[in-house]
Amino acid sequence: MRANTWAGRNSVEVRDVPDPKILNAQDAILKISSTAICGSDLHLYDGYIPTVMNGDILGHEFMGEVVELGPEVANLRVGDRVVVPFPIACGRCWSCQQGLFSVCENSNPNGWLQEKLYGFPTGGVFGYSHLTGGYPGGQAEYARVPFADVGPLKVPDGMTDDQVLFLSDVLPTAWMAAEMCDIRPGDTVAVWGAGPIGLYAVVSAYLRGAERVIAIDRFAYRLRMAREHARAETINYEEQDVSETLKAMTGGRGPDACIDAVGMEAHSPRVDYAYDRVKQAMKLETDRPSALREAITNCRNGGVVSIVGVYGGFVDKFPIGSVMNRSLTIRAGQCHVHRYMQPLLERIQNGDIDPTFVITHRLPLEEAPAGYEMFKNKQDECVKVVLSA
Amino acid sequence: MASGRTVARGLVSFSLSLGLLQVPPPNRFSTWIGVPPRSDRRAGVRAVGARELGAAAGLLAQPRPVWMWSRVAGDAMDLALLARAARSGDTRRDRVGGAIAGVAAITAVDVLGTVLVTREAAKNGSGSRSGEEAGRLTGDKSARLVTAAVTVNRPREEVYAFWRDFTRLPQFMLHLEEVRELDAEGRRSHWKANAPGGATVEWDAELIEDRPNERISWRSLEGADVTNAGTVRFEDAPGGRGTRVHVDLEYSAPGGAFGTIVARLAGEEPRQQTWDDLRRFKQVLEIGEIVRSEGTIGERRIRQRPAQPVGDDA
Numbered sequence: 001m002r003a004n005t006w007a008g009r010n011s012v013e014v015r016d017v018p019d020p021k022i023l024n025a026q027d028a029i030l031k032i033s034s035t036a037i038c039g040s041d042l043h044l045y046d047g048y049i050p051t052v053m054n055g056d057i058l059g060h061e062f063m064g065e066v067v068e069l070g071p072e073v074a075n076l077r078v079g080d081r082v083v084v085p086f087p088i089a090c091g092r093c094w095s096c097q098q099g100l101f102s103v104c105e106n107s108n109p110n111g112w113l114q115e116k117l118y119g120f121p122t123g124g125v126f127g128y129s130h131l132t133g134g135y136p137g138g139q140a141e142y143a144r145v146p147f148a149d150v151g152p153l154k155v156p157d158g159m160t161d162d163q164v165l166f167l168s169d170v171l172p173t174a175w176m177a178a179e180m181c182d183i184r185p186g187d188t189v190a191v192w193g194a195g196p197i198g199l200y201a202v203v204s205a206y207l208r209g210a211e212r213v214i215a216i217d218r219f220a221y222r223l224r225m226a227r228e229h230a231r232a233e234t235i236n237y238e239e240q241d242v243s244e245t246l247k248a249m250t251g252g253r254g255p256d257a258c259i260d261a262v263g264m265e266a267h268s269p270r271v272d273y274a275y276d277r278v279k280q281a282m283k284l285e286t287d288r289p290s291a292l293r294e295a296i297t298n299c300r301n302g303g304v305v306s307i308v309g310v311y312g313g314f315v316d317k318f319p320i321g322s323v324m325n326r327s328l329t330i331r332a333g334q335c336h337v338h339r340y341m342q343p344l345l346e347r348i349q350n351g352d353i354d355p356t357f358v359i360t361h362r363l364p365l366e367e368a369p370a371g372y373e374m375f376k377n378k379q380d381e382c383v384k385v386v387l388s389a
Numbered sequence: 390m391a392s393g394r395t396v397a398r399g400l401v402s403f404s405l406s407l408g409l410l411q412v413p414p415p416n417r418f419s420t421w422i423g424v425p426p427r428s429d430r431r432a433g434v435r436a437v438g439a440r441e442l443g444a445a446a447g448l449l450a451q452p453r454p455v456w457m458w459s460r461v462a463g464d465a466m467d468l469a470l471l472a473r474a475a476r477s478g479d480t481r482r483d484r485v486g487g488a489i490a491g492v493a494a495i496t497a498v499d500v501l502g503t504v505l506v507t508r509e510a511a512k513n514g515s516g517s518r519s520g521e522e523a524g525r526l527t528g529d530k531s532a533r534l535v536t537a538a539v540t541v542n543r544p545r546e547e548v549y550a551f552w553r554d555f556t557r558l559p560q561f562m563l564h565l566e567e568v569r570e571l572d573a574e575g576r577r578s579h580w581k582a583n584a585p586g587g588a589t590v591e592w593d594a595e596l597i598e599d600r601p602n603e604r605i606s607w608r609s610l611e612g613a614d615v616t617n618a619g620t621v622r623f624e625d626a627p628g629g630r631g632t633r634v635h636v637d638l639e640y641s642a643p644g645g646a647f648g649t650i651v652a653r654l655a656g657e658e659p660r661q662q663t664w665d666d667l668r669r670f671k672q673v674l675e676i677g678e679i680v681r682s683e684g685t686i687g688e689r690r691i692r693q694r695p696a697q698p699v700g701d702d703a
Contacts, residue, residue: 003697005695005697017697017698018697018698018699018700018701019698020683020698021698021699023681023682023683023686024678024680024681025677025678026676053684053693053695053696054695055695055696055697056684056695056696056697057695057696057697072677090675090676090680092542092675092676093542093671093675094540094542094630094631097542105671105675106671106672106675106676106680107680108680109680109681109682109684109685110682110684110685110693111668112661112664112665112668124680124682127696130684130693130696133682133684133685134682134683134684134685134693134694134696135682135683135684135696136683136696136697136698137696144683144698146680146682147676
């Protein structure tokens with residue numbers, strides 16, 4: 001089959017690879033119909049996530065049709081159309097039973113490796129380095145899906161790929177970001193990053209009862225999308241001072257909750273950005289946390305900082321004094337997608353959310369490399385690229 | 390009396406200073422010990438300096454017997470080199486003699502330190518357990534101890550029963566090739582395991598304790614390739630969170646401490662192996678099989694294959 005593979009820093013290649021085979025009794029093989037490039041795929045593309053190998057198939061947002069099943073899969077039939085959550089979860093361990101699917105205790109065969117870096121391992125993830133298991137991703141014609149009874153969600157008849165594809169990652173991730181904010185009536189939520197997750201976080205924060213939601217980015221076209229499709233108020237951090245503006249907008253108090261939908265490759269006009277850039281280039285810190293620092297220092301006293309932007313390892317100049325002395329709560333996590341798929345599917349069906357507005361580009365799988373380049377460089381007002389296999 | 394650790398710490402400083410003298414400008418150092426710098430000698434002096442620095446770094450990281458022994462070996466090498474230098478025509482005998490005396494003195498300190506560190510290490514075992522516990526099962530006071538634990542989200546009876554059937558251990562213990570029962574009650578069994586370098590080791594074991602749903606202990610019998618013993622304890626995790634499994638393994642590596650070092654160099658780490666085995670044990674009980682990803686096929690840990698499907702040949 002054909003698959004989009006990592007070929008070194010700033011390089012992906014669509015190559016011929018063997019077709020997937022059933023490896024575990026609870027596997028399913030999907031013929032992929034749609035798959036997307038995620039902002040977090042750019043961290044792999046840019047070479048900031050360790051343990052990616054030349055030849056690794058990328059992609060963790062995908063859906064398709066079941067073409068083969070392992071002997072122990074009970075809930076699916078060949079021919080079913082399903083969308084797949086990006087974390088691989090067994091459903092039987094204590095963490096899964098608590099709803100903490102992305103930290104499944106059994107799904108990461110390279111847990112020993114991750115333990116060295118993080119203290120304890122997380123679960124497996126499709127197409128996201130060998131730290132999260134060395135599983136091939138879904139930017140391919142076919143993919144093997146472990147624990148097929150636990151993850152995949154059957155797509156109701158009549159719904160299009162575009163409507164349900166983002167249940168695999170970005171929509172639930174944004175929803176969880178808003179959920180972690182514990183929004184109460186009258187709350188103002190600020191969202192750093194107006195990419196697909198930031199945009200959906202604005203939508204989610206309103207649906208969860210926020211009074212005002214403010215989106216912060218530097219690309220005018222993304223901020224326009226946030227205003228037009230998600231009712232956000234916006235700050236362009238290259239034109240406005242974020243702290244001053246947020247204070248002015250919130251009567252000097254600061255947002256009640258701040259969402260970091262940016263992660264490890266933040267940009268900023270502030271001086272700490274140059275500092276992080278140099279340290280990251282010298283491999284003295286893995287992540288550039290300028291958005292996170294800003295989310296912390298701008299949050300109101302006693303507020304919540306919700307982190308869904310991806311961080312890989314270690315950051316420097318972390319404003320822990322601001323967190324501790326001002327009674328902030330930090331909540332974070334790779335999304336426990338399995339928890340949110342069904343309720344969000346219902347919100348799509350009843351019209352609360354129309355996830356299709358973020359799609360700006362469609363390409364055949366063969367053109368994945370062009371898609372990465374365009375998405376990375378924000379060419380042609382790119383927000384979300386969907387690949388069809 | 391000085392502890393091994395104190396001596397080791399002193400030797401770190403000494404090695405660092407000496408190494409730093411030898412590595413960047415070796416000429417002055419050579420002259421000082423009465424060996425005129427020659428181009429063919431320079432590399433040798435540098436190498437000896439690098440070795441000093443290596444020993445310092447090793448001791449600094451972990452004052453283990455192996456690093457101390459490496460110092461004693463280095464001393465022997467230095468004495469041999471100096472003896473050769475003394476016989477060479479262009480060296481100053483008085484200075485070389487002084488250097489030999491100096492190295493001999495350091496050798497004495499190294500031997501003392503090595504004996505102390507080795508003795509302390511033997512007393513403490515290789516893990517964090519107390520000396521009294523080492524050899525509790527094997528009777529060998531210098532046996533190595535490995536402990537590991539895992540929580541399995543299954544009832545205690547089921548977890549115990551799975552382990553009690555030793556023939557199933559190779560399902561999750563990667564280095565076990567086969568366990569065969571030698572009697573109907575499963576009290577005696579024959580074990581076959583893979584050792585570093587493609588060798589296999591075998592032994593007969595007997596069950597020495599079997600408290601249903603609580604504890605199982607076994608030990609190898611006379612004539613084992615590797616004398617070993619183990620205890621596994623089962624207890625309820627609080628709040629109905631499954632079963633805690635604690636494993637204590639004790640083994641005398643073939644070739645003693647040296648064998649252990651060789652095994653480590655060959656990529657065998659008993660502590661890591663035991664934790665990984667328990668992770669697989671949990672997988673087998675919780676989900677019925679060991680989870681595989683394309684990148685980890687063949688159970689290659691350090692050298693993974695790319696995360697793409699395996700071909701028919703794999």
